Amino acid sequence: MKHAALALALWMGAFAGACGSTTPPPETAADKNDFDGESSPGDDATATSESAKAEKPAKSEKSAAADEGEEAEAPAKSTPIQATKFEADLKKIGINLKKIPELEKLPSAQKKKVMPLLQKALGYDTCQGCHAEGDFKKETRDMKVAREMWRHFVVPLRSESGGTLFCDSCHAGNEHVLNRKDKKAVQTFMEEEYQYKLARADKEDMECGTCHGDAMETKIIEKLWNIPK
Ligand code: HEC
Ligand code: HEC
Ligand code: HEC
Incomplete structure (x- = not known):
């Protein structure tokens, strides 16, 4: 969990740094400090199927009709x-x-x-x-x-x-x-x-x-x- 907090702090810091300049949005900084960092190995692979199952x-x-629009x-x-x-x-x-x-x-x-x-x-x-x-x-x-x-x-x-x-x-x-x-x-x-x-x-x-x-x-x-x- 320390990891997650650190990743977040880094990410937020990078974003704050980008603020006010013409540097493109936090995408670049977030790349490195993605939240994937906090997931246990293999967690990410299941993430999509998990949210689909949710x-x-x-x-x-x-109703079965509700299922149709799911995607x-x-x-x-x-x-x-x-x-x-x-x-x-x-x-x-x-x-x-x-x-x-x-x-x-x-x-x-x-x-x-x-x-x-x-x-x-x-x-x-x-x-x-x-x-x-x-x-x-x-x-x-x-x-x-x-x-x-x-x-x-x-x-x-x-x-x-x-x-x-x-x-x-x-x-x-x-x-x-x-x-x-x-x-x-x-x-x-x-x-x-x-x-x-x-x-x-x-x-x-x-x-x-x-x-x-x-x-x-x-x-x-x-x-x-x-x-x-
Ligand atoms: C007002 C409440 C609120 C605040 C503030 C908030 N979030 Fe969220 N966030 C949510 C909720 C609700 C979800 C969906 C959670 C769930 O599905 O269990 C979410 C989901 C997310 C997800 C997606 C998780 C996933 O696995 O799909 C990320 C990433 C995220 N938040 C990052 C952030 C970051 C970074 C900040 C601060 C800049 C932030 N959130 C601030 C309420 C908030
Ligand atoms: C601060 C923003 C916020 C407020 C206010 C909020 N929600 Fe949500 N809610 C979310 C987010 C984000 C998600 C996750 C949505 C997603 O997965 O697309 C969510 C998901 C849900 C879900 C679906 C959960 C699931 O996993 O299928 C329900 C039901 C729900 N909210 C009900 C409510 C109700 C009722 C209220 C008012 C009492 C409410 N929400 C207020 C942000 C909010
Ligand atoms: C977003 C989810 C949601 C929707 C949509 C919703 N309800 Fe509810 N309802 C709840 C929750 C949560 C409770 C329990 C509140 C509590 O903890 O006391 C509840 C409780 C109730 C109760 C009280 C049951 C008791 O314990 O005596 C009644 C009656 C009720 N709902 C009727 C309705 C009606 C009628 C509608 C449609 C107009 C509706 N609800 C739509 C979430 C919902």
Whole structure:
């Protein structure tokens, strides 16, 4: 893990150095200090097939139709941060936007009113984007992810201007928002969008580690939040 932190520091340093000059973007520097450095041997070879599989388990319980678009689901370009369209809705539901509670702590009436917003933010056709058919209580992987996204992003983070950060700020109507094929592009995207265009409610500096942890774990969902694929 020391490796990862070092690679990141080097990479960030190289990027900072490139700032303000006409030197081309961090691509060159990132080349050497790619995140591959933190993976165990052989890890990288499985990375692509892993992320392809990641979509399977959730979908297999749902409609077969959802499977069809699977290839096309990863966007060609990662989705930039946008202002949430649901601030007024959230206020109307009665959520204190200055101090947003965790999803599971919302009073039941508010929780139910928030659900259609989650569906829209992720661009799901129906509630079964997350829920098992006919049973809203049955725990699914997508519910687990949704709860943690709310806890780690919606509660403690804000937009650049200090406004609400909601699911649609990052998802913009899509379940998948990252093009992970080009690692350097993902890193640049993360820095330009998730680090520079977001803020923390506690006013501390946004860093990669705010979301990825001090050891710079890139598999946030699986490793930091312990939600298996
Ligand atoms: C992005 C994922 C997501 C989508 C889409 C979603 N839900 Fe949920 N839903 C959750 C999560 C997570 C919980 C559990 C919250 C908690 O921990 O209390 C939940 C809980 C619920 C509950 C409460 C169940 C209980 O324990 O009593 C109801 C009812 C519900 N959802 C209805 C809906 C409806 C109706 C829709 C479609 C309009 C919908 N949900 C869409 C994630 C989602
Ligand atoms: C800071 C940006 C950000 C915010 C805010 C955010 N997400 Fe995400 N979410 C992501 C990223 C990045 C991914 C990984 C997407 C990918 O693989 O293309 C993701 C993935 C997901 C997935 C799919 C997980 C999987 O492995 O299949 C679900 C479901 C999800 N988010 C739900 C939510 C919900 C619900 C909210 C609001 C409570 C939310 N997200 C808020 C960035 C965000
Ligand atoms: C607002 C939260 C947030 C910040 C800040 C952030 N990231 Fe991310 N990053 C995510 C999420 C969410 C994912 C998807 C994680 C997952 O799939 O488990 C992700 C994924 C990645 C990936 C892709 C991992 C893979 O294997 O596909 C890389 C690389 C990455 N981030 C690098 C960075 C770097 C470098 C920084 C700082 C410049 C940064 N991130 C800042 C939330 C963030």
